[in-house]
Amino acid sequence: MRTTTLGTHGPEVGVVGLGAMGMSFAYDMATPRDEATSVSVIHQALDLAPTTSAGVCPASSRTTCGPTSTSRPRSARSATASAPLRPRSPWAWLVAQGEHVVPIPGTKTPKYLVDNAGGADVRLSEADLADFDAIPAPVGARY
Template sequence: MRTTTLGTSGPEVGVVGLGAMGMTFAYDMATPRDEATSLSVIHQALDLGVTLIDTADVYGPYTNESLVGRGLADRRDRAVIATKVGLEAVDPTGGPGGSPIVRPNGRPEHVRAAIDASLRRLGTDHIDLYQLHRVDPEVPIEETWGAMAEAVAAGKARHLGLSEINLTVEQIQRAQAVHPVATVQAEFSLWTRDVQAEVLPHCREHGIGLLAYSPLGRGFLVGRFASFDDLPQNDQRRRLPRFQEENLHANLDIAAKVSQVAERIGATSAQVALAWLLTQGPHVVPIPGTKTPKYLADNAAAADVRLSPADIADLDAIPAPAGARY
C-alpha cells in the first residue's frame, strides 16, 4: 500500500488505517466477539500495509487496547499505534442498550496515570500517537495537553493528536500553543462533512493530519441498512438520529448514489467512499473499523481505486443526510 505521513510532523503510515473499536465495543454487542478472528485481522492489516491501528483506553471499556497489544505482540515494529485518553467509564454496563456510560476526564493526574495503564495493556514502551479523546469542559485544554506533552518528554508517547465530537479550530490553536498537534481525528465521510467548513482547511494550512473516523457512515454508505429493523439489537446506532426510520428512509438515496459510482467503475461502495476521502488531500487518512478479514481486504484495496473528476463531482453533489449526528 502507498504511504503518507500524518501531517508534516507525524509518522509514516499506510493511506488507509484500521479502527479497532468494533472488535470489543459499540456495534452489534449482542453478537459474541471472536478474538482469534480479530487478532487475524490485525495481522492481515499489517501484511496489507495498513499500519495505523487506532484504539482507545475506554473502548471495551479497557479491553480493546489489550486485544491490540496481543495482536501486535510479536510485530510491534510494523505498526503505528494510536490510542486515546480523556474519557473514563462511569458505569461499564449501565448505559442505553447496555453501552458503557463514559464522561470526560482531562485532569492532568488522570492523563499521567492513564498513559501508564495504556502502555501496560498495549504491551509496549511507547505510543506512536497519543490522542485527547474529548476535551473536558471542566479542565482548560492547556492543562490536559500539557500533561500529554509530559508523556512525550518522558518518551512514553511520540506524537499528540486531538479527537472530537465538536472540536473547534480555537481549541486546536490553544493546544498547538502548548505542544505541536500532529493529528486531528474527526468524523468525516460522504454523509458527515462538517469538518470541511473550518477544521479541514485549518489542518491543511498548518500541516496537521486528519484521521477520518466512521468513514463509511457507520456502515450506512455500503448499503447495509434498508430499515431500522436491519440494525442489530444492542447496537449504539439504534440511538442515533440518522438511523431512525424516517431519517434512514430519506438517507437511502445517499447510499444509492455511492453504489451507482461503484458499479460504474467496478469497485465496491466501501472502496468508493474511502477513495473519495483520499482525494481530500494526502494528510487525510481514513480509519475504517472492521473485525472481518473480508471487509479489511476490501477497505485496504480502496488505496488503489482512482476516481475521475466526474466521479468526484457526482460524489461531491450528494446531499446532506437527514438527521443530526448524535
C-alpha cells in the same frame, strides 16, 4: 498501499487505516467478541501495510490488540488492503480529499478489511469525484 505522512514530521502511514473499536465491546456489549478473528484481521492489516500506524487500539480491546504487538516489528505495532469498486469508493473519495485526510474505517472481518484497504489503491477520476459531490446532503434529525 499508498502512504502519507501525518503532520510535518509525523510517521508515514497508509492512506487508509484500521479502526479497532468494533473489535471491543465499545459499540455492542451484547454481541460476543471473536478474539481469533480480531487478531487475524489486525495481522492481515499489518501485512497489507506493514509500516502503518494510523489506527488506535482502544483500552477496551487491549486484549485483542495486545497479542499482535509482541509478534510484529516495532514500526507496525500500533495496529490501527480485485474486489468490486463499490465498497472501496467511500474510502477512495475520502483519500482524494487531500494528503491530510486519513480515513480509519472500523472492521472486525477479513473481507471488509480488504474492501476498506482497497480504497487506497483506487484513484477516482474528476468525473467520479463530481458524481460524489452531486450526491444530496443527508437530512433528518440524525444529521
